[in-house]
Amino acid sequence: MPFADIDGGICPGERRALYQLVASLKPARVLEIGTHIGASTLAIARSLATHSGPGAHLTTVDIVDVNDPTHGAFARLGLASPRENLMRAGLSDRVTFIAKPSSEYLRETDDRFDLIFLDGDHAAPAVYREFAQALNCLTPNGAILLHDFYPDGRPLYPNGSIEPGPVVAAERITAECRGIGFLPLGELPWESKQGVRTTSLAFATNCVGAVRRGGMQVH
Numbered sequence: 001m002p003f004a005d006i007d008g009g010i011c012p013g014e015r016r017a018l019y020q021l022v023a024s025l026k027p028a029r030v031l032e033i034g035t036h037i038g039a040s041t042l043a044i045a046r047s048l049a050t051h052s053g054p055g056a057h058l059t060t061v062d063i064v065d066v067n068d069p070t071h072g073a074f075a076r077l078g079l080a081s082p083r084e085n086l087m088r089a090g091l092s093d094r095v096t097f098i099a100k101p102s103s104e105y106l107r108e109t110d111d112r113f114d115l116i117f118l119d120g121d122h123a124a125p126a127v128y129r130e131f132a133q134a135l136n137c138l139t140p141n142g143a144i145l146l147h148d149f150y151p152d153g154r155p156l157y158p159n160g161s162i163e164p165g166p167v168v169a170a171e172r173i174t175a176e177c178r179g180i181g182f183l184p185l186g187e188l189p190w191e192s193k194q195g196v197r198t199t200s201l202a203f204a205t206n207c208v209g210a211v212r213r214g215g216m217q218v219h
């Protein structure tokens with residue numbers, strides 16, 4: 001699989017990980033928050049087309065119109081637009097693009113998803129709010145996957161950088177919502193980036209139980 005064919009967005013090793021996760025979970029409906037240049041979008045759509053049923057679909061939401069040459073990051077980076085990349089891969093009909101803030105989309109939608117991938121605004125209050133709203137948009141066995149999850153706020157990569165928001169949000173969620181936990185995926189069987197195998201992908205656990213108990217109040 002050509003996982004290195006778009007520069008930017010999530011790294012090639014994590015695109016491959018997303019592809020494999022979707023291949024094994026076989027979700028029919030996936031929601032992605034944070035389209036950006038569509039690197040993760042393409043990996044998820046490819047896997048849905050190959051491994052899920054014929055009607056399997058991805059909805060991807062970004063606060064900017066990612067396919068607009070003025071606003072989309074692709075043009076600044078000299079890339080093809082996310083829509084163009086999907087078209088070239090024969091996957092246009094697998095993906096719906098939504099240009100609006102995630103909070104608005106999650107509040108308004110009646111759709112329910114088997115897998116929700118959070119890779120939008122990484123500030124802790126935004127992730128906390130998105131997570132609470134996402135719980136209400138899951139199918140009964142649905143799962144939430146986070147990107148840029150740095151356990152204990154420690155660096156995962158040789159360059160020492162961290163993105164603190166998602167793990168800070170997760171600590172608040174586990175403190176407030178009984179039963180929910182977070183499972184960092186740890187090491188991939190292949191390189192993620194900077195010469196290491198570590199991934200910042202993490203699943204939320206026991207979302208189903210939390211939804212059964214009424215989910216979380218969105219403050």
Ligand SMILES: C[S@@+](CC[C@H](N)C(=O)[O-])C[C@H]1O[C@@H](n2cnc3c(N)ncnc32)[C@H](O)[C@@H]1O
Nearest residue numbers: 009010034036037038039040062063102120121
């Ligand atoms: C880290 S990038 C996502 C990378 C993408 N998954 C990829 O692999 O190409 C984060 C994206 O989230 C979007 N974003 C930021 N705040 C948002 C919000 N409140 N609602 C929806 N999208 C948001 C940004 O515009 C940006 O495109």
